[in-house]
Amino acid sequence: KDIDVRSKFGSHIKIAQFNPKTVRVVINTLNSNHNVFTMENPHRVVIDIGNGGAVAKKTEPKAEPRKEEKKDTSVKDNKEKKEEKKERRREEIKPVADNEIDRELAALTGLGGKIIAIDPGHGGSDAGAIGPTGAMEKNVTLDICLELKKILEDDGATVVMTRESDVEVSPKKSKATDVEELQARVDIANESKADIFLSIHMDSFTNRTARGTTGYYFGAGGSTSRSLADKVRANIVDQLGTMSRGTQTCNFYVVKHTDMPATLIEVAFISYPDEEKLLTSKEGVRKAATAIADGISDYFG
Ligand SMILES: [Zn+2]
16 A cells, blocks of 8 residues: 655644554644545545645645646646646655655654553453453453554554463463562563553443443652543543543552553443443454554654
């Protein structure tokens, strides 16, 4: 795929491919003036952005030689001119190396060069909470975090995972105490000199009507941790359609002992039947991961 990144038309472009059939493109434009349409031969989506004074001035020199072309070839309607313009753009894109596009994208998402530590809650002998149909928290958190890792790496970040399979993190495995297991996760984040730390969990309550999303941060951790927790929570609520339980202070070990801005996110309640169903579906996992990535991007933005 060809990706054209022109920062003079917009401040922010995010592109991510989740599967062979779906590419997500988010464009934040400098003004709301845009036009989207499709054209054929070859099939393509054309997005015209911006008509402001500054933009028009910048494009003028490029357009000039084409006015002369037009004289030579007599009558050309608007549609043909647009086709020509699009072809020119494609020609301009071709020589650009893939890694150059990657670098430009990384700069635009704000995640280029960032180190992000991700902790999928529980694992191995610790299943975490169990849902009404038997879904285990440790598997849901791992699925979300593996998807999240892909998205963040596509956006140019370096991702450090506390675990990437169904295991305990401490070298003592199932013999580790709770604190030893949690400290092993903290050590990975601190030693990696990560810019931020996120521990991903599913909530649970004996009352199965409890539901929703909570962002937690260590109270003494300061406003950066609060901002991270808040932005990730807000994006999950928006994109998963869960109820917001707010951004709250906590005393959880992993966010208390990590050196960088840190949050523990309770994505939804595994004990609430609808949320268990949502977060054990491929679509739900993908949405949760995308929302968390967008929250991280907002935090750095
Ligand atoms: Zn948990």
